[in-house]
Amino acid sequence: xxxxxxxxxxxxxxxxxxxxxxxxxxxxxxxxxxxxxxxxxxxxxxxxxxxxxxxxxxxxxxxxxxxxxxxxxxxxxxxxxxxxxxxxxxxxxxxxxxxxxxxxxxxxxxxxxxxxxxxxxxxxxxxxxxxxxxxxxxxxxxxxxxxxxxxxxxxxxxxxxxxxxxxxxxxxxxxxxxxxxxxxxxxxxxxxxxxxxxxxxxxxxxxxxxxxxxxxxxxxxxxxxxxxxxxxxxxxxxxxxxxxxxxxxxxxxxxxxxxxxxxxxxxxx
Numbered sequence: 001x002x003x004x005x006x007x008x009x010x011x012x013x014x015x016x017x018x019x020x021x022x023x024x025x026x027x028x029x030x031x032x033x034x035x036x037x038x039x040x041x042x043x044x045x046x047x048x049x050x051x052x053x054x055x056x057x058x059x060x061x062x063x064x065x066x067x068x069x070x071x072x073x074x075x076x077x078x079x080x081x082x083x084x085x086x087x088x089x090x091x092x093x094x095x096x097x098x099x100x101x102x103x104x105x106x107x108x109x110x111x112x113x114x115x116x117x118x119x120x121x122x123x124x125x126x127x128x129x130x131x132x133x134x135x136x137x138x139x140x141x142x143x144x145x146x147x148x149x150x151x152x153x154x155x156x157x158x159x160x161x162x163x164x165x166x167x168x169x170x171x172x173x174x175x176x177x178x179x180x181x182x183x184x185x186x187x188x189x190x191x192x193x194x195x196x197x198x199x200x201x202x203x204x205x206x207x208x209x210x211x212x213x214x215x216x217x218x219x220x221x222x223x224x225x226x227x228x229x230x231x232x233x234x235x236x237x238x239x240x241x242x243x244x245x246x247x248x249x250x251x252x253x254x255x256x257x258x259x260x261x262x263x264x265x266x267x268x269x
Contacts, residue, residue, distance in 0.1 A: 016149060018073070022133055023142055023154070025069035026119045029062040030137030033104060033119070036061065037137075046111065054107045059083055062103035062119060070099050070121075077123075082225045089254045097125040100251065102225040106201030109177065115139070116177070116200030122228035127250040132232025134202050143206045145236030151209050165239040165265045166211035172197060174204045174213035183219035183260075191215075191266070205230025208263055209237035215264035219244075222258045224251050231263070239265050 036044060036058040044056045063083035070079050080087060081101040092098075099121060104110060106117035115138035123131040133144040143163070145151035152160040173188050173196045180198075188196065197213055205227075207213040228251060231241045241249050244260035 016146060019133075019144060019146070021073055022070075022121060023135070023144070025066055025073075026121055026133055026135035026142070027140075028069065029065045029103060029119050030135050030140075032061040032065055033058045033110070033117075034137050037110065037113070041111075044111075054111060055083075056104070056107060056110065058110065059104040059107060063101075066101050066103055066119070066121065070101075074099075080225070082223065085256070092252055095252065097123060098252070100124050100129070100225050100228040102202075102223075102229070105226060106203075109200035114177075114200065116203055118201045118203060120202050120225060120229035122225075122232055124228060124251045127252055128248075129228045129232040129235075129251065132229035132236075134206060134229050134233060136203065136206075143209065143233050145209070145233035147232075147236060149236070151233045151237035153206075153210065163210045163237055165208055165214075165234065165237040167265050168211070168214055170195065171214035171266060172212070173215045173217070174199060174207045175216070176200070176204070176218070181219045184217055187217045187219070188215070202226070202230040205234045205263060208234045208239050208265070211237075215262065215266050217244075217260075217262050217264075219260045222261075224253070224256045224258060227258060227261070234263050239263055 047055045063081050067079050067081055077097055077099055078095055079099045083103055102120040105120045109116040119135040121133045122129045130147045135142050140156050142154040151163050153163050154160050171193050173193045175196050175198050177198045177200045204216045208216055235241055241263045243249050244262060249261055
């Protein structure tokens with residue numbers, strides 16, 4: 001058990017030495033995703049979910065690999081995954097900790113074949129992420145962050161490199177390729193931010209964590225599994241993550257839909 005301080009004393013039910021096993025699960029899922037990615041689109045079996053977002057066979061394969069892998073490693077910790085989301089709050093409310101997983105974040109980027117999709121795995125304790133892992137299959141790049149240990153990047157089979165958020169003048173914003181809104185443009189203009197880098201999926205959090213961008217404002221809904229891993233990585237690199245009104249950004253809500261949020265290293269946010 002690894003003691004982690006985050007305003008209170010908590011205990012993470014795995015050690016940093018377990019992180020390689022978690023990376024291996026994410027990479028196995030990424031391998032399955034890439035196998036589909038490099039086939040003809042007719043084999044992707046693209047469906048439309050109830051929220052009109054797309055679903056492919058790659059999402060389903062990744063979900064199965066991650067859910068089985070996490071359950072085998074940590075049988076006592078439940079898994080909340082985008083592709084296995086139908087767990088009622090009456091059950092979830094008693095969870096002290098759980099895995100929050102997006103098996104394929106950026107399915108629209110996957111379908112457009114731009115490579116900007118990720119595998120997201122986070123550990124939530126209470127109502128906050130204490131560990132996050134993001135894997136980018138196309139570039140074989142891992143990002144992870146753990147409370148009181150920092151955030152790191154691993155490219156290929158290389159060594160883990162500490163990454164840190166940092167300020168910059170002028171600041172750079174990062175935004176979505178698929179979900180741009182006028183409210184986001186207004187927000188950035190009000191802070192005099194002119195340079196915006198557009199990128200898909202949870203890679204936006206990774207750019208914040210690497211110091212390549214200073215603010216990510218998202219207006220409108222996301223789901224908890226969209227943000228949990230990136231939240232942990234960004235915060236452990238030195239960034240701040242809040243609701244748009246500055247209040248705490250929490251997880252395992254009655255409704256798993258997030259409101260607007262700000263992830264940044266800007267002063268005054």
